[in-house]
Amino acid sequence: HMVIIDEAVFSPSYVPERLPHREEQIQQLDALFGGWLRNPGRHYPRVVLLGRPGTGKTATLRRFWSTIKNETNVKFVHINCFIYRNFSTIIGEIAKSLNIPFPRRGLSKDEFLSLLIEHLRERDLYIFLALDDAFNLSADVLSTFIRLGQESDRLGAFRIALAVVGHSDSMINNLDPSTRGIMGKFVIRFPPYTRDQIFDIILERAQMGLAPGAYSDEVLQMIADLTGAQSPLDSSKGDARLAIDILYRSAYIAQQSGRRQITPEDVRRATKEVLFGVSEEVLRGLSLHEKLFLLAIVRALKSTNSPYVTFGDVEDMYKMICEEFDEKPRVHTQLWTYLSDLRDKGIVETRLNKRGEGVRGRTTLISIGSEPLDTLEAVVTKLIREELQ
Numbered sequence: 001h002m003v004i005i006d007e008a009v010f011s012p013s014y015v016p017e018r019l020p021h022r023e024e025q026i027q028q029l030d031a032l033f034g035g036w037l038r039n040p041g042r043h044y045p046r047v048v049l050l051g052r053p054g055t056g057k058t059a060t061l062r063r064f065w066s067t068i069k070n071e072t073n074v075k076f077v078h079i080n081c082f083i084y085r086n087f088s089t090i091i092g093e094i095a096k097s098l099n100i101p102f103p104r105r106g107l108s109k110d111e112f113l114s115l116l117i118e119h120l121r122e123r124d125l126y127i128f129l130a131l132d133d134a135f136n137l138s139a140d141v142l143s144t145f146i147r148l149g150q151e152s153d154r155l156g157a158f159r160i161a162l163a164v165v166g167h168s169d170s171m172i173n174n175l176d177p178s179t180r181g182i183m184g185k186f187v188i189r190f191p192p193y194t195r196d197q198i199f200d201i202i203l204e205r206a207q208m209g210l211a212p213g214a215y216s217d218e219v220l221q222m223i224a225d226l227t228g229a230q231s232p233l234d235s236s237k238g239d240a241r242l243a244i245d246i247l248y249r250s251a252y253i254a255q256q257s258g259r260r261q262i263t264p265e266d267v268r269r270a271t272k273e274v275l276f277g278v279s280e281e282v283l284r285g286l287s288l289h290e291k292l293f294l295l296a297i298v299r300a301l302k303s304t305n306s307p308y309v310t311f312g313d314v315e316d317m318y319k320m321i322c323e324e325f326d327e328k329p330r331v332h333t334q335l336w337t338y339l340s341d342l343r344d345k346g347i348v349e350t351r352l353n354k355r356g357e358g359v360r361g362r363t364t365l366i367s368i369g370s371e372p373l374d375t376l377e378a379v380v381t382k383l384i385r386e387e388l389q
């Protein structure tokens with residue numbers, strides 16, 4: 001009873017040949033970078049790609065690169081800034097992918113940068129640098145890389161083209177005015193996918209990865225309605241990654257039950273396994289102890305009938321969880337920083353208690369409204385295990 005005939009098509013790193021509804025963005029990339037990539041050196045091409053998670057920014061970059069890579073000698077250096085977040089790890093990654101030996105320490109930032117440019121000139125290399133999910137970088141590190149491309153080498157060649165990827169304008173607005181000016185008008189936007197667009201995307205994925213007859217329009221439409229945006233302005237929805245994930249899980253459930261066809265009930269079950277309000281990407285971006293602290297909130301909430309827990313409850317739970325994972329707990333003040341960050345990212349809600357809520361004095365109450373706690377617990381635990389491996 002094979003429902004899934006090609007697993008690879010559903011893996012997060014798979015980039016399909018065609019990206020429906022991103023033709024315009026690929027064309028914009030070609031307009032900005034095509035000429036330089038074919039004949040590099042005469043200027044500094046640069047762009048910011050902006051859109052919520054799952055709107056195809058990474059896939060579009062990779063697709064664009066694979067269509068043009070045979071026409072250019074430029075090297076593509078793709079940096080995942082979830083993993084590489086500071087200046088020296090990014091420089092290290094660039095050096096590694098270019099195969100250039102780099103001193104690990106003892107140099108200032110500026111010395112590192114001029115060494116990089118010098119290497120590029122000596123070996124006559126050009127790079128197309130993509131800083132993906134660059135909102136993880138400090139404004140300082142980001143602006144260093146943005147300004148880097150502005151310098152031509154001693155022969156007057158511009159060695160670097162730059163694509164910076166982010167979720168929202170705030171990444172750019174946080175830069176100092178002169179750096180902001182450099183990126184200025186070079187912005188490509190990735191609006192949330194609408195229901196119809198998601199339908200097209202998952203239809204193609206189903207055609208590639210599922211047995212013919214395993215899926216119906218009805219089931220695909222159901223997933224598209226759950227995940228697609230009502231309008232391109234509704235950025236609480238429109239995540240193609242989520243839609244593909246639900247499709248894959250539905251297919252898997254059907255297959256495990258020994259059936260040949262995905263039913264609406266399979267979709268409902270699959271939907272309970274995934275997160276809607278918070279993206280897994282954002283959770284992945286939290287530091288290890290922030291994840292442990294979030295897990296503490298989830299477990300504390302699960303252990304009570306009340307919709308709220310106090311900071312004290314969570315702190316006790318956090319200490320137990322640290323023991324469980326063999327980690328040294330962070331100090332009290334650091335935990336408050338985590339809490340306010342989790343609130344800013346929309347993962348938890350907090351408020352001060354009122355009189356008569358069964359808690360003495362004034363204290364902060366913490367709750368999670370957006371996700372089923374079991375799903376959130378499973379996802380966060382999985383991410384923690386991955387990180388501790």
Ligand code: ADP
Nearest residue numbers: 019020022053054055056057058059201240241
């Ligand atoms: P982002 O980088 O914006 O978070 P991704 O490029 O990683 O999003 O896309 C998320 C998932 O959705 C990937 O599996 C990608 O292949 C798929 N995807 C996104 N946009 C499209 C599209 N237009 N057509 C087909 N698949 C898409």
Ligand code: MG
Nearest residue numbers: 057058059132
């Ligand atoms: Mg991405």
